[in-house]
Amino acid sequence: MRTLYWFTRDLRLHDNAALLAASKANMLLCVYAVDPRWFTPGPMQSKAMGTHRWRFLWQSLMALERSLRALGQRLHIAYGKPEEVIPALVHNHGISCVIRSRQPGTREAGQWQTLQSKLPDTAFQEFETLSLFTEGSLPTSLEELPETFSQFRKQIEQTGERGPSLLRIRTLTALPPAPGFPEDNRGECPPVDDPLHPCAFSGGEQTGLARLQEYLFGNHAICEYKQTRNALDAFGEWDASSKFSPWLADGSLSAREVAEAIAHYERTETQNESTYWLWFELLWREYFYWYALKHGADLFRRDGVQRKRRPVTFYGHRFKAWCEGNTQYPLVNAAMNQLRETGYMSNRGRQLVASCFVNELELDWRYGAAWFEEQLIDYDVASNYGNWQYLAGVGADPRGLRRFNLEKQAQQYDPAGTFVTNWRGQAKQPVGLHTVDAADWPIS
Template identity: 80%
Template sequence: MKTLYWFTRDLRMHDNAALLAAARSDMLLCVYVVDPRWFANGPFQCRAMGEHRWRFLWQSLTDLERSLRALGQRLHIAFGESEQALPGLVHQHSVDRVIRSRQPGTIEAQQWQTLQQKLPNTLFQEFETLSLYTEGSLPMPVSELPGTFSQFRKRIEKQGDRGPDLLRIRTLTALPPPPGFPEDNRGECPPIPEPSSALAFTGGETAGLARLQEYCFGNHGIATYKETRNALDDWDSSSKFSPWLANGSLSAREVAATIEDYERQHTRNDSTYWLWFELLWREYFYWYALKHGSRLFRRDGVQRKHRQVTFYGHRFKAWCEGNTQYPIVNAAMNQLRETGYMSNRARQLVASCFVHELELDWRYGAAWFEQQLVDYDVASNYGNWQYLAGVGADPRGLRQFNLDKQAQQYDPDGAFVERWQGRSSQPVGLHTVDAADWPIL
């Protein structure tokens, strides 16, 4: 059998059920598609792919290609729309089967459906590689996923200490040969930007696995995670696994298994549990996105709650540029723009400000995060924004943070605001009306 393996958010050799299935072939063509639509402005004036994530992604692809070459394989990088590029490769190489990892997100689902329509004589298979659990091992059908995370967590943990055994799938040591070494058009991809800050993540499975070992067994950061995770500006205050998890350079099950390894070898405490707890939040949003489909992107969310919002161009522009009346928000937004990253606490604060103080449509904020974040993940990003906007999985609904109180608690000496220049000399007021302020981003 001749198989085309479509790499998406599974850029790794370890714990990859989809690649393991693809390896049972006579010929294997490994493909990654870089879509030019990622780099164009969308309906919310933002791009799907910003420079931080693009650099991280390219590093990840480079690392993946090294791993594939070590097994006699190659990575075919196609620059184009997947609905056009993949059928051409299927016909060119007489492919019998196309395999990929299952994806949350409506665009990804539409692309998969379109490919099946274009290639009716080709076998299509999807596998769970982004999640901790497969759909069959969940304690409920996806259609009956609880409306809140707490209910989901209790159902998972009721199965056992942490649910069923999370067995890591073996790392592949052999792959079928490719169909020769066909040329690709990777040279047409946008240029790779240079790192712009000291906080520059290095993409790829090699770096992701190294960070996992460093954080758990090197500096033992996992042992104090719960106490330090809300820090706004420190590398080892949190795991920083999210960029590698987001594009699949690091497996969620590998992280879960490593947590258990650490607990067996060293200690089990509130912090080691809390890292698992956060991993379970990510899991919940994965299934949440699959359950709700297009409602993940609707203004009224999965709860169908209608809130009166409008679009104030000057407010959106000020928030993006870190030029609001709120220094803690400005500092976090400047950090995001410079590094592609901000802490979980900072994300909650800037999102709360966006929804409550600035009274903007949450989808614009989610789209800006999609463009800027190095660790953007469609399910977690849009699920969390719905949560903060009061239209998603939050049972309390529409929670608002006191920005002054939060600044006093998490930046008492003002060091974070000072470092990231949060005190704007000319902050934009809420009611500034000037056509020149309309953002063209």
């Protein structure tokens, strides 16, 4: 059987059930599709792929290609819409089966359906490689997935399982040959720009695995995770949090690998509240993965999965000021400057800038979520949109709208003003909430 393996958010050889299935083929074509639509603004004014995300992704792709070449394979990078480039490759190379990892998100689901309709004589297979559990191993059906994380966590913990008991897949050491090495058009991909600020993140499977070992068994920073995780400056306090998320987001690092490493650390080193809390955060990621698959298009609707209407609008000057770190809130400005220059922001920072966006600036949360999608190197469709809905009071939070006191948060997490100073949070001419000029009128 000639198989095409479509790499998506699984850029690794370890713990990859989908690639393992593809390795059973007689001939294997490994493909990654770079969609031109990622680089053009969408309806929410932001791109799907900004410079920081693209740089990290490209590094991961080049690392994957090096790993594949060591096995006599290579990565075919196709610049074009997947719905067009994959059928062409199927026809040109006599492919009889297409395999990929299961993806949350309506865009990804739509592409898969389109390919199946275009290639009715081709077999299609999906495998769950992004999650801790498979759908069949969840303690409930997807249709009955709890509407709150707390209920989901209790269900999981009652089973006593943490996912890795499902046997992780070994690192692949052999792959079948390719049906020729077609010339790709990677030269048409957008250039990879150097970061404005020194970036500590480098994409790739080996880098992600090295970070996992360093954080747990190298410096044992996991032992203080719960106490340090709210640090604002991700670069000044590198080990305050795990920083696994960029590699988890593009699949260079397996979530099951992380969970098993935590369990191994607890067995061989120590087990405390902090080691549990890192697992707890991994479970949040898991919940949003299944939450996105359950709710589909509702994940992207203004009124959210709760269908709860809130009075919001779009003020162009407020949105621009928020993106550029030019609001009247120094802590928010500092975090937004850090995001824009590095592609990363701490978890605490994300909650604060989102709260400001929704509550103080009174903007439609979807615009903020789209800006995060463009900027964050660790963008994950399920976690990003699930968390924005949660904070906006239209998603999985039973308490409704979340609002942070920004002044109090600054006193608690940046009492000396170091973070604000380092990231230039004091705007020279902050844009007020009610600044309107002729270009802004009338607002519909």
